[in-house]
Amino acid sequence: MIDIQKIRADFPILNQTVNGKPLVYFDNAATAQKPLVVIEAIEKYYKEINANIHRGVHTLSQLATDAYEVSRNTIQKHLNAKHSYEIIFTAGTTFGINLVANGFAALLKEGDEVMVSHLEHHSNIVPWQLLCERTGAKLVVITMNDEGELNLDEFEKQLSDNVKVVAVNHISNALGTVNPIKEIIEKAHKVGAAVLIDGAQATPHLKPDVQELDCDFYAFSGHKVCGPTGVGALYGKEEWLRKLPPYQGGGEMIAEVTFEKTTYADLPHKFEAGTPNIAGGIVLGTALDYLNTIGFENIASYEQELLEYATEKLLQIEGLKIYGTGKNKASVISFNIEGIHPYDIGTIVDKLGVAVRTGHHCAQPIMQYFNIPGTIRASFAFYNTKEEIDIFVEAVQKAQVMLS
Template identity: 75%
Template sequence: MIAIENIRKEFPILNRTVNGKPLVYFDNAATSQTPQPVIDAIVDYYQNYNANIHRGVHTLSQEATDKYEEARIKIQKHFNAANSYEIIFTSGTTDSINLVANGFTSLLNEGNEIIVSALEHHSNIVPWQMLCERTGALLKVIPMTQEGVLDMEAYKSLLSDKTKLVFCNHVSNALGTINPIKDIITLAHGVNAAVLIDGAQAAPHIKADVQALDVDFYVASAHKMCGPTGQGMLYGKETWLKKLPPYQGGGEMIAEVTFEKTTYADLPHKFEAGTPNICGGIAFGAAIDYMNNIGFDVIAAYEHELLEYATEKLLAIEGLRIYGPKDTTQKAAVISFNIEGIHPYDMGVILDKLGIAVRTGHHCAQPIMNFFCIPGTVRASFAFYNTKEEIDILVAGVERAANMLR
């Protein structure tokens, strides 16, 4: 049982008002809010041991280095990576994907094939298109169904000995669909293809075990998990990380530099050029601690309760359509909807006047919107600090906006 009243007290922003109304924050799929323990970790860093890491012999540098590397180990244990050096700190999911895409430039040849799903965020489409332009590889797409799930039989037919890479999100940011990534990974490995899973939307709701999944790369962002923006992680199997060339050149990622030749540092530093977001990494670790202290099983059960409640209430509104799986067990805590004859932007503007924060538009997933022949959706995404009472406010707001706009 989640102690919702106590949890809400730990999120200072939930006490504010918007347009004279108490804030109802349902844009968690874009960015989650930050609890006081994570805010305290950020303040503590800048107040007490702000220094550059790894290269300093003085006390502050050593303290910052220890905290930063402790955070890496927290993330390693959370995702059950075999080694801490298989966790690469990045600026976020997009940066992580681009790191891998850049690295494969030297490993692909013309005529090789890579596969991406139709449910992807632009960040898991565009870097691979750019990779194809650089290498001459061909991009193929796993189609989706009207239910907003992937056509797995079509996926099987796309796989061949030409397939070198497969990319798929764990959870769709636009529809909330939970994809069968274990099956996707197993089938890809059957043709010796590597797999990258975009875990940005899954990480706040599902505790992924990268070894059990046998995934080659898994990426996520701190700001979806009660952490800071500008911080993320890339998990990569050691064998793959050793094959990929460095993404950027500079300090920290080197072993030795001469004007004749440079040799690169061992993992993870090979991929971490320059001064990193030290505070962000430490705060990411604090956010992982915070969520694990609540418990991901507890979080998942409560968020599913919110999802079922909101689905039932919203579907009672005349003309409202929810996109994505009808079976809520196939979804994370996301509801993407429209009301017939009403543009999602107009709905979002009115909801904001009522203090309700939702996301409207194509959610950086234009191919999904094109599939449904719509300009976008209204997306309400829930977190463990939301309540059924807030959902009631949302439903009343949607009904009020619909009456005004019809």
């Protein structure tokens, strides 16, 4: 069970007013708010152990290194990766996807195919387009239907021995659709394709088991799971991480450098060039520990309640249409009101203290599919309440009256 008042007390930002109204924060799909334990852990690092890692013999460097590697182990256990060296610290999901796409440039040739879905964030489209331009490979799109779900029968027909990579998100940031990634992974593996999962939107809501899923890569961002911005993690199966060349050159990722030849460090350091976001890496582990104390089953159950409650309330508004009506959804609602631009709704509800996202949500192909400029997106987290949803719905109704 969720003790909502106890949880909300952990998030100081929720206790403020915006434009003279109590803040209702429904932009969690963009970034999650941070609990005190995370804020204090960042402060503690800079106050007590700030030093570079893996390089110093002095005490602070060893303390920082130990804390950083403990966090790597925390992420390994959270994802149920087989080895801690299969966890690469990154700057976020986008960085992780680019790392993998860049590595496949050495493995693909003209005539090979890379598959992405119609539901992807631009971060899981553009790196693969760049890869195809470099290698002569072809980008193939898994289609979607009017409910915002992927057409798996069509996907199966598209698969062939030419497909070398399949890259799909676990949950759509724009529509909230939970994709059947285990089935996608199984089908892709039958033709020998590697599978990358964009887990940016999934990791706040559920606990992925990368061994059970059998994915080859899984990327996520710290700031979506109540951690800091500018840090994330990429899981990669050992066999694939050994095949891929380094993404960047510099300190830490080398074994030996001469002007004639450089040899690379072993995993995971091969992919971790330069001084990392040390505080971010350490505190990402803190954030995951916090979420696990609440329990992902509790989070999922409570957020499903919020989703169902908000969906029922919003659909009572005349002229309102929800985009993304699949059977399996995370706590995201994208909608428009007939005859009103989403930006105008978002601007007015902000004046009433409600934070939502408007626009194409870095998922323009989805908007093109529905022939709309964008949507209003309300995304709920475990620290939100039904009372906040009531305030939000009332704000939308006021905006509708003002703009009609």
